[in-house]
């Protein structure tokens with residue numbers, strides 16, 4: 001008789017993490033899309049002046065709201081997390097003026113990267129576009145300040161479960177078969193904390209089911225992650241981070257006085273060999 005043992009201990013997956021100063025290259029984004037990079041931290045990728053202007057535009061943005069989906073934070077823009085595609089794409093359309101107001105007349109670093117990536121992928125016969133449906137299309141990014149008050153200001157999670165469960169008749173679940181890349185720009189960072197912590201673990205659907213986070217990928221418990229090694233990206237304002245969102249990651253507690261931690265975030269990934277989608 002064969003006994004099958006089901007272990008609940010998380011499998012340790014090796015991580016490939018790179019840190020450097022400068023500007024992000026399109027080659028690196030493509031490597032991340034192919035799953036060759038777990039984390040890339042680019043220091044001083046955009047100017048402090050631009051970072052301050054975007055932060056000021058966030059603080060005075062009329063579209064600034066508290067999140068009401070169980071993840072503590074304030075945001076501008078739309079998140080597909082726990083929404084059906086009709087609600088997400090309709091919201092993305094309705095909040096677009098607020099997302100545009102984050103950049104006003106500035107040279108938007110997120111759009112600049114999108115445009116450059118689009119040109120480069122086109123040369124390889126690959127289309128890059130924002131995810132869409134009959135109800136609208138995704139925005140270029142969303143802006144968020146996490147406000148969790150425990151060990152983490154954003155609890156450990158993965159970005160794949162929400163993509164897998166983005167709904168029927170939606171373009172996004174196909175991306176979950178490939179690498180879901182999270183692309184983050186940091187216009188404001190506190191003096192202490194607010195690190196992006198990446199654990200050496202890429203949960204499977206079975207792992208998620210056993211942890212009770214099958215549809216959300218959020219949050220993984222401290223007990224589950226206890227023995228898993230991790231790496232912290234120590235971010236500063238003006239930095240960019242690119243990660244394989246399939247690995248568990250979270251944001252460490254930050255100092256409460258001083259500057260807030262503000263993030264511009266979007267996701268991208270191959271839906272088909274000749275199509276890369278971008279969404280928030």
Ligand SMILES: O=C(O)CCC(=O)C(=O)O
Pocket residue numbers: 146154159182184195196249250251263265
């Ligand atoms: O704030 C960060 O550095 C990470 C954000 C994140 O993981 C997410 O938006 O899913």
Ligand SMILES: [Fe+2]
Pocket residue numbers: 157158159182245249
């Ligand atoms: Fe995430």
